[in-house]
Amino acid sequence: MSPMVTARGVSKCFGALKVLDGIDFTLARGEVACLVGRSGSGKSTFLRCINHLEEINEGEIHVDGSLVGYRRDGNTLYPLSERETARQRLGIGMVFQRFNLFAHMTALQNIIEAPVHVLGIRREAAVEEARQLMARVGLSDKLDAYPRQLSGGQQQRVAIARALAMKPKLMLFDEPTSALDPELVGEVLEVMRGLAESGMTMLIVTHEMSFAREVADTVAFMDQGRIVEHAAAAEFFGNPKEDRTKAFLSRILKSADKERDAA
Amino acid sequence: MTSETLPIRQHPSEMTGAQASSGDKVTIAPRRHPWRWVGGALIAFILFRIASSMVSNENFGWDIVAEYLFSPVVLSGLGLTIWLTVVAMTLGIVLGLVLAVMALSTNPMARYPANVYLWLFRGTPVLVQLIFWYNLAALYPAIQLGLPFGQVLAEYSTNALITPYTAALLGLSLNEAAYMAEITRAGISSIDRGQEEAAKSLGMVRLLTLRRIILPQALRVIIPPTGNQVIGMLKMTSLVSVISLYDLLYSVQGVSARTFQVIPMLIVACVWYLFMTSVLSLGQKYIERVCSKDAY
Numbered sequence: 251m252s253p254m255v256t257a258r259g260v261s262k263c264f265g266a267l268k269v270l271d272g273i274d275f276t277l278a279r280g281e282v283a284c285l286v287g288r289s290g291s292g293k294s295t296f297l298r299c300i301n302h303l304e305e306i307n308e309g310e311i312h313v314d315g316s317l318v319g320y321r322r323d324g325n326t327l328y329p330l331s332e333r334e335t336a337r338q339r340l341g342i343g344m345v346f347q348r349f350n351l352f353a354h355m356t357a358l359q360n361i362i363e364a365p366v367h368v369l370g371i372r373r374e375a376a377v378e379e380a381r382q383l384m385a386r387v388g389l390s391d392k393l394d395a396y397p398r399q400l401s402g403g404q405q406q407r408v409a410i411a412r413a414l415a416m417k418p419k420l421m422l423f424d425e426p427t428s429a430l431d432p433e434l435v436g437e438v439l440e441v442m443r444g445l446a447e448s449g450m451t452m453l454i455v456t457h458e459m460s461f462a463r464e465v466a467d468t469v470a471f472m473d474q475g476r477i478v479e480h481a482a483a484a485e486f487f488g489n490p491k492e493d494r495t496k497a498f499l500s501r502i503l504k505s506a507d508k509e510r511d512a513a
Numbered sequence: 514m515t516s517e518t519l520p521i522r523q524h525p526s527e528m529t530g531a532q533a534s535s536g537d538k539v540t541i542a543p544r545r546h547p548w549r550w551v552g553g554a555l556i557a558f559i560l561f562r563i564a565s566s567m568v569s570n571e572n573f574g575w576d577i578v579a580e581y582l583f584s585p586v587v588l589s590g591l592g593l594t595i596w597l598t599v600v601a602m603t604l605g606i607v608l609g610l611v612l613a614v615m616a617l618s619t620n621p622m623a624r625y626p627a628n629v630y631l632w633l634f635r636g637t638p639v640l641v642q643l644i645f646w647y648n649l650a651a652l653y654p655a656i657q658l659g660l661p662f663g664q665v666l667a668e669y670s671t672n673a674l675i676t677p678y679t680a681a682l683l684g685l686s687l688n689e690a691a692y693m694a695e696i697t698r699a700g701i702s703s704i705d706r707g708q709e710e711a712a713k714s715l716g717m718v719r720l721l722t723l724r725r726i727i728l729p730q731a732l733r734v735i736i737p738p739t740g741n742q743v744i745g746m747l748k749m750t751s752l753v754s755v756i757s758l759y760d761l762l763y764s765v766q767g768v769s770a771r772t773f774q775v776i777p778m779l780i781v782a783c784v785w786y787l788f789m790t791s792v793l794s795l796g797q798k799y800i801e802r803v804c805s806k807d808a809y
Contacts, residue, residue, distance in 0.1 A: 301714060332718055340716040350711035354729050364715035367725060409711075416715060 252315055254279045254420055254451045255300060260309035261475075262295060269295050270306070271475035277420075277453055282446045284462040284483075285455045287472035287498070293455045294424050296472070300453070301342040301422060302335050314341060314419055340368070343413030347425040349405040351397040357384065357408045358393040361415045369416070376415070383411040387441050403434030407441055414445075421445065423454040439465075459502055463487050471495045574777030581768060581781050590764025591785050597681060597750045597760060602743050604686035609693025614723065616698055627694070634691035640752050643684035647756040649675050677758040685753070689746060693739070700735035701727055733804045740797040747789055751782075761785055 255277035262270040269292045277283055285293045298304040300311055302319040310327075311318040319335060320327040330338070352360050361383060362376040371379075384390050387407040397405050406426060413421060423442070427435040439461050446452055446465050456462060462469050463483055470480040471494070479486065479495045490496045567573055581587055615627035634642070650671035659665035675683075704727050712722040754763035761782050769778040 303710060303713060336713070336716045336718045339714060342714070344711075344714035346707060346711060346714075348707055350705075350707035352708065352711070352726055352730075363725065364712075364717060367721060368716045412715070 251279050253277060254281070254314055255453065256312045257296075257300075258310050260296070260299060260306050260311060262292075262299065262304065262306050262308075269475055270299070273309070273475075273477055275470065275477060275480070277451060279419075279451055280449050281467045282450075282452045282465060283454070283468045283470060284466040285453065285470050285472060286457070286459070286462065287478075291472040292475040293472045297422050297424050297453060297455050300420075301339050301344055303344075313338070336368075340416060341419045343416060343418035343421045345406070345409050345413055345421065345423045345426050347428050349397070349402070349409045349429075351405055351409055351412070353397055356394050356396055357389065357400070357411075360397075360408060361412045364412070365415050379415060380411070383414055384408070386414075386444075387411050388437070401434060402430045403437045406430065406438045410438075410441055410445070419451060421450055421452045423452065423456070425455050425457065427456070427458060459487075471498060473498070572776060573780065574774055577772075577774050577777035578780050578784070581765075581778065582784065584768075586764050586768060587761070587781055587785070590759055590761040591789075593759060594747065594750050594761040595789070597685065597753065598743065598747045600682060601685035601689055601750070602746050604682070605689025605693050605742075605746075606739065608686065608690035609697050612690060612694035613697035613701060616694060617701060631691050631694055634688050635695075639684065639688045639749060640755060642688055643680065643752055643756055646675065646683045647677065647680040649680070677753070677756045680756055681750075681753040681758050685746070685749065689742065692742060696738045696742070697731070697735055700731035700733075703734050704730050736804050737797070737801050740793070740800050744790055744793045744797065747793065748786060751786075 253276045255275065257273050257275040260270055260273040260275075261268065271292075273292075273296055275296075285297065287293050295304055299306050300313060300318065305319065310320075316338060317327075318338060320329055321334075322328075351357075352363065355363065358377065358380050361380040362373065365371040365376040365379070366373055381390070381393065384393055387410055389404060389407055389411075392400060392404060392408070395404075397408070400408065410426075426442070427438050430438065435458070439458065442452070442454070442461075443465050454462075454466070466483045468480060469483050469486040471478045471486070471492075473494055479490060479492045481491070486495070487499065490499055568575070612627050612630060615623040616631065618624050618627075653671055656669045656671055656674060657665045658667045658669075701723070708726055708730065709722055712726050717726070750760055751762040753760050754766060757763065759767070765778040765782045769775045772778075
């Protein structure tokens with residue numbers, strides 16, 4: 251089976267700053283990969299390049315066999331129109347750090363919005379599907395709640411349901427729990443664990459190391475726009491090869507120990 | 514003040530400067546504003562003097578004011594003023610929305626014309642624009658509809674097309690559209706970018722996002738200043754008196770030209786403008802309350 255995501259030689263600059271520097275990355279179908287690293291290492295930027303929320307300056311990204319954002323003709327890449335890019339995004343779901351729920355709509359309306367207005371699905375069918383998704387994320391009683399009436403963890407779970415309503419083949423998570431109070435993190439990670447176990451292909455930018463260790467198939471460590479190490483989760487945590495990876499992990503584990511001792 | 518350390522659990526209301534007998538309750542005196550009373554009395558006195566001078570001064574012509582306040586000529590002028598306000602604001606809001614979307618577009622073919630329009634129509638006085646439209650026949654004696662470089666399908670004399678009424682509507686609405694465009698643009702830009710990113714990630718194109726996600730939320734920001742614009746437009750319609758359109762102002766001027774009672778007729782107009790503005794302001798207050806309630 252061909253990989254779900256292949257990135258080759260991906261580079262991106264913000265002005266003079268090179269944020270991504272020759273990234274090569276592969277994500278197999280059904281694989282759950284976590285992207286870790288310090289702030290500014292380029293992890294979120296790379297994630298956003300995969301569904302063309304950010305444009306790359308060099309290289310190619312393929313999702314499910316299609317070149318992202320461009321059409322290839324010989325040796326030239328022609329940018330896709332807005333409509334074509336939007337169509338590419340239909341197969342990719344994204345969950346944001348700040349949830350980004352549509353504030354003027356209820357949870358139910360958030361979830362059915364894209365299926366009805368983009369895919370043209372009948373409202374009754376979309377509502378039924380939304381009910382099932384809300385049950386799946388454990389929020390059956392919050393269908394008519396507005397985002398401002400929900401806790402952060404609840405909002406994020408609605409956001410996951412909203413992305414799942416489009417039946418994506420790939421789910422991208424951009425630090426999904428970083429904006430949550432610690433006691434709300436668990437409920438979101440539970441939903442993500444369930445999603446992983448159901449076989450969804452997931453790429454998760456996260457700081458939650460224990461989650462990565464338990465749920466991820468592979469973990470990639472990014473530093474200064476490059477992928478320093480990419481290995482199976484057990485290998486990554488148990489036997490890191492690169493010095494920078496070892497330094498990063500020891501710092502993370504030290505702060506995790508401090509947190510545990512303080513609790 | 515004693516030099517004892519205060520006991521830890523003492524309630525603040527039980528602490529006094531000198532610990533006399535325990536159990537003394539201390540009350541807090543309300544703040545007093547003696548000078549406010551003085552100032553208020555002074556202002557009331559001044560207002561009373563102004564009002565009594567206005568009432569007793571014959572030159573105000575209060576009897577004439579009373580005579581013409583509800584007269585047919587004044588009421589019909591008022592009707593036209595209200596009508597112009599409604600139509601010009603409606604056209605201005607709709608065109609303003611189009612211009613705002615164009616000005617925010619990534620397409621330079623939309624952005625540049627929009628910005629030139631805004632520059633032109635906000636950069637010249639409304640009065641001048643009104644006079645220009647009124648005199649359009651001087652620039653273009655005839656307006657032709659036809660194919661480019663081809664056959665002329667219809668031709669109209671500009672003088673026949675442009676009446677004071679159409680010139681007034683053109684001038685007022687095209688000018689208002691420029692100001693509404695800025696208000697609408699500010700409203701749209703005020704919405705968090707995350708909303709647009711979420712919509713994009715769900716496969717929504719820009720126009721759909723604007724219509725379903727951004728604009729509904731932007732309305733909360735756009736409506737209060739729009740209410741303000743309506744109140745402004747009510748007064749701005751008085752400019753059409755310059756192109757001989759029988760709005761409220763021109764109507765009272767018509768009466769005063771006949772009767773030579775200038776001040777009383779102006780007071781008639783002012784009373785109506787004040788009344789209409791007050792009604793609109795009440796509506797504005799209500800709208801602002803609705804718009805800020807349940808802020809997202």
